[in-house]
Amino acid sequence: xxxxxxxxxxxxxxHLATQNVVTGSGGPFAxxxxxxxxxxxxxxxxxxxxxxxxxxxxVNAIRAAARAxxxxxxxxxxxxxxxxxxxxxxxxxxxxxxxxxxxGCSAADAARAGFDDDFLxxxxxxxxxxxxxxxxxxxxxxxxxxxxxxxxxxNKVEY
Numbered sequence: 001x002x003x004x005x006x007x008x009x010x011x012x013x014x015h016l017a018t019q020n021v022v023t024g025s026g027g028p029f030a031x032x033x034x035x036x037x038x039x040x041x042x043x044x045x046x047x048x049x050x051x052x053x054x055x056x057x058x059v060n061a062i063r064a065a066a067r068a069x070x071x072x073x074x075x076x077x078x079x080x081x082x083x084x085x086x087x088x089x090x091x092x093x094x095x096x097x098x099x100x101x102x103x104g105c106s107a108a109d110a111a112r113a114g115f116d117d118d119f120l121x122x123x124x125x126x127x128x129x130x131x132x133x134x135x136x137x138x139x140x141x142x143x144x145x146x147x148x149x150x151x152x153x154x155n156k157v158e159y
Contacts, residue, residue: 009078009080017029017057019044027047028045028083030044030082032061035076041067043059056086057082058089059088066096073096078100079093081104083103107121
C-alpha cells in the first residue's frame with residue numbers, strides 16, 4: 001500500500017523541472033522516487049542534452065533510485081513527477097513495481113506546451129496494422145531460442 005502523498009516531494013519535482021528549463025539543461029519535466037519519507041533518486045529530462053530519447057525525468061529518477069538501492073525493483077516506493085507520465089514512463093513505473101505515481105500537470109497541460117503525448121496513448125489503442133509506426137514480427141521460431149535458454153538457465157534472476 002502506498003504512503004499518503006507528500007506535497008513537498010511534488011513541489012521538489014516541480015522545482016527541478018523549472019530549474020531544468022531556466023538553466024537551459026532540458027525540458028520542463030522532473031521526477032523523484034521516495035520511500036518512507038526519504039528521496040532515493042531524482043531525475044530531470046535530459047533528452048536533448050544527452051541525445052537520448054529515453055532520458056525522461058521519470059526514467060532518470062527510476063534509474064537513480066534503483067542504483068541507490070542496488071535493485072531493479074522499487075516496490076514500496078512512490079514516483080512524484082512534475083507532469084503526468086508519458087506511456088514510456090508509465091510503463092517504466094509498472095516495470096519498476098512502484099506503489100504509486102503522483103503528478104502535477106496533466107497530459108493536456110503538456111500538450112498545451114507543445115508536448116503531445118496524447119498521440120501515443122491513442123496510437124496504442126489502435127489495431128497494430130493501423131498504427132503509424134509499422135511493426136512486423138520476423139524469425140519468431142529462431143527468436144524463441146533466447147526464451148528457451150532463459151527457461152533452461154539455472155542462473156536466471158526472475159523478475
